[in-house]
Amino acid sequence: MAKRRRLAAGVASAAILAAIISPASAQMTDDAFYDEFAFNNSLFVVYHEIGHLLIGELGLPVLGREEDAADSLAALLLLLEETDEADQALIDAADGWYLSDAYAAEESPEYDLDSFYGEHSLDLQRSFAAVCMMVGANMEVFTEVATEFGMDENRQSSCAFTFQQAASSWFTLLEPHMSDTGPSVQITVGYHPSENFSEIAAMLEEGELLEYAATQALMGFELPRDVVIIATECGVANAFYDPEDGSVVFCYELAQYFRDLIVWASEEQ
Numbered sequence: 001m002a003k004r005r006r007l008a009a010g011v012a013s014a015a016i017l018a019a020i021i022s023p024a025s026a027q028m029t030d031d032a033f034y035d036e037f038a039f040n041n042s043l044f045v046v047y048h049e050i051g052h053l054l055i056g057e058l059g060l061p062v063l064g065r066e067e068d069a070a071d072s073l074a075a076l077l078l079l080l081e082e083t084d085e086a087d088q089a090l091i092d093a094a095d096g097w098y099l100s101d102a103y104a105a106e107e108s109p110e111y112d113l114d115s116f117y118g119e120h121s122l123d124l125q126r127s128f129a130a131v132c133m134m135v136g137a138n139m140e141v142f143t144e145v146a147t148e149f150g151m152d153e154n155r156q157s158s159c160a161f162t163f164q165q166a167a168s169s170w171f172t173l174l175e176p177h178m179s180d181t182g183p184s185v186q187i188t189v190g191y192h193p194s195e196n197f198s199e200i201a202a203m204l205e206e207g208e209l210l211e212y213a214a215t216q217a218l219m220g221f222e223l224p225r226d227v228v229i230i231a232t233e234c235g236v237a238n239a240f241y242d243p244e245d246g247s248v249v250f251c252y253e254l255a256q257y258f259r260d261l262i263v264w265a266s267e268e269q
């Protein structure tokens, strides 16, 4: 029973880790690279919560696990933007889940039962599912990433179906709620001041994390009521959609976790 987890993940991990900690641009300083990684992972999380919000506010049916559905919608919305920024955010999110698994494995080398009872798929599965959406959407752009992650050619090819199915399923559900003119309700974003996370909070606010997510991911839909998206210190590294009031909360602690994660991975090598 010993070390099953590392045997599963460890085969390709040195090569994958090396790819993850190489900034896309050689000119980038370490701090800029760490900040961008934290920003992009935070952006994916906000999109994921917007996924929950669209499901909740629009009353969409969910077949299977809602957490997987929210990941799928977040990945799809980013991929449909077809910009370098959105592509990089999704790559960083896949890297983030991969590192999160590797980091947890340092603490406890085996999965415990709680991992399987959880609402979310395992971090490694979330990572590979995002990679599959990427390479399924655009083989030309993402095959290098998928190959770095150790995904073989057959699986890369079959991901095209996974992506197409996700895209057409979401389109069927969302199409009746799409709006060319944007929602007629109010979408408000805000950043609460935080003494403990002032630097990461300033980085997210200056990069307009919430404005970007609200504009790109929400503006195409008509919504039944006003929506508020807030970044704040919560006491926990997490993010939430509250179906009671239709709000999304993103916790600074989670952005800090992602930044610590990439610093850890960089120092590990």
Ligand SMILES: [Zn+2]
Pocket: 048, 049, 052, 067, 070
């Ligand atoms: Zn979720």
